[in-house]
Amino acid sequence: MAYGFEAKNDSGNIIINDTIENLHFIGKATRGSADSAYGDIPNYSGSNDTLDGRVVHTYTITCSGTPVAFIKPADYARWHSIIKQSVSGTTWTFEVMISGTSTSNPPDVYCFVNADDIPTPSETHGMLVFKSDGTSKTFDSRRQPLAITGGGTASAPPSDPTNTSGTPGTTSGHPWNYATNDHDFRSSNRYTEHSNSAANTSTAMFSCPSLAQACYKRQMHGFHQSCICYIFGWCACGYQDHWSTASWWVMYRQAFRFRSGKFDSGWTGYAAGYAFSSAYESGGWFGGGGGSYSSGTMPYTAKTINLQSNAYILADSSRYD
Amino acid sequence: MAHGLNVYKADGSLGFSTADVTWQTVAQFTVAANATVANTYSEIAGMTVIAQRQLVNVPPNAQEDYVPNVAVSNNSQTITVSPQSGLSSSQCIIHVLAQDT
Numbered sequence: 001m002a003y004g005f006e007a008k009n010d011s012g013n014i015i016i017n018d019t020i021e022n023l024h025f026i027g028k029a030t031r032g033s034a035d036s037a038y039g040d041i042p043n044y045s046g047s048n049d050t051l052d053g054r055v056v057h058t059y060t061i062t063c064s065g066t067p068v069a070f071i072k073p074a075d076y077a078r079w080h081s082i083i084k085q086s087v088s089g090t091t092w093t094f095e096v097m098i099s100g101t102s103t104s105n106p107p108d109v110y111c112f113v114n115a116d117d118i119p120t121p122s123e124t125h126g127m128l129v130f131k132s133d134g135t136s137k138t139f140d141s142r143r144q145p146l147a148i149t150g151g152g153t154a155s156a157p158p159s160d161p162t163n164t165s166g167t168p169g170t171t172s173g174h175p176w177n178y179a180t181n182d183h184d185f186r187s188s189n190r191y192t193e194h195s196n197s198a199a200n201t202s203t204a205m206f207s208c209p210s211l212a213q214a215c216y217k218r219q220m221h222g223f224h225q226s227c228i229c230y231i232f233g234w235c236a237c238g239y240q241d242h243w244s245t246a247s248w249w250v251m252y253r254q255a256f257r258f259r260s261g262k263f264d265s266g267w268t269g270y271a272a273g274y275a276f277s278s279a280y281e282s283g284g285w286f287g288g289g290g291g292s293y294s295s296g297t298m299p300y301t302a303k304t305i306n307l308q309s310n311a312y313i314l315a316d317s318s319r320y321d
Numbered sequence: 322m323a324h325g326l327n328v329y330k331a332d333g334s335l336g337f338s339t340a341d342v343t344w345q346t347v348a349q350f351t352v353a354a355n356a357t358v359a360n361t362y363s364e365i366a367g368m369t370v371i372a373q374r375q376l377v378n379v380p381p382n383a384q385e386d387y388v389p390n391v392a393v394s395n396n397s398q399t400i401t402v403s404p405q406s407g408l409s410s411s412q413c414i415i416h417v418l419a420q421d422t
Binding site for chain 1 (some may be wrong): 325326328330331336337339340341342343344345346347349364365371372373374375376377384385386387388390414416418419420421422
């Protein structure tokens with residue numbers, strides 16, 4: 001180059017220059033409310049009632065640029081992901097989902113913004129690098145630049161988010177009013193692992209938005225036919241049909257977990273519900289109504305969507321504490 | 322180190338140096354639902370480029386939120402964002418990062 005600034009690292013690769021902006025740490029987002037739910041299937045008790053649970057913590061930070069957010073788990077055994085990011089004016093809101101139902105040990109969200117959009121530091125000394133326009137910054141040593149420790153391509157999690165082999169479906173031929181779930185909707189063993197030497201369970205943090213979603217339902221139809229009346233052992237008045245339907249559903253979002261030397265792409269249940277209905281046809285004097293119960297509505301028909309890989313970036317949180 | 326650049330934090334500890342690796346940020350833009358956008362950045366020609374996708378303002382439990390596809394082409398200079406084939410796409414933040422490798 002004829003003029004300007006360029007700094008290369010030990011590998012000879014540019015890490016600061018006067019054309020592309022560096023990311024700088026602007027602070028941790030402020031944690032607000034937490035919503036804990038779905039440690040089990042609502043309004044159902046019986047086999048396979050237990051779910052992984054999830055807590056959604058809400059964080060906010062104010063900045064003029066678009067922040068790149070890193071999640072630093074406090075409990076590395078749990079799954080984490082940013083499931084929603086929105087902005088109002090210059091206030092950004094992140095919804096961070098973690099597995100489990102305990103609101104203790106919430107993660108920290110470290111935010112980085114391009115150099116030209118960092119809040120004006122109060123320090124009067126440092127090194128600034130500007131673009132050729134002389135006003136737009138690409139680097140400002142007064143706010144700590146992002147240094148990464150690892151990363152790569154995070155493959156999509158397995159298409160089937162449920163621990164039981166095979167996705168759940170619909171079966172019929174069950175006894176009337178049968179409502180015993182036979183599918184394990186938990187996701188604890190459904191993930192794709194990535195080896196990465198920067199992955200650890202002490203200071204590592206990651207940036208990798210949640211893309212994949214899934215929704216699955218187990219449904220059982222029950223049926224019974226009874227004789228309305230007998231005369232001399234003969235069904236003289238016809239038959240009365242009884243129907244029932246029981247269904248259990250869970251919606252999932254992609255989530256991530258660190259292990260020593262591993263970065264896992266998996267699932268956490270986000271919402272769940274149970275529905276039961278029972279009815280029988282009119283039987284004259286012996287007839288009557290049915291009944292029904294449901295909790296929540298399955299957001300869409302059973303499927304897995306956005307099953308795509310996504311770039312992930314790892315960094316060391318201790319540099320920014 | 323024998324030579325290079327160190328940036329220290331206010332407490333005197335090392336914050337950044339030429340021993341580090343980083344991703345630089347090229348652009349951030351928001352793509353409207355169902356839109357197709359192609360942006361070209363000549364300054365990142367030949368670099369390693371990633372484009373992170375983050376869904377925006379999406380009710381996570383009320384609809385099928387399809388993330389748009391992202392393609393990097395033209396010697397890493399052009400980022401094209403478009404709906405998945407045959408599907409509508411939700412509003413999405415695209416964060417383009419580049420690394421000299």
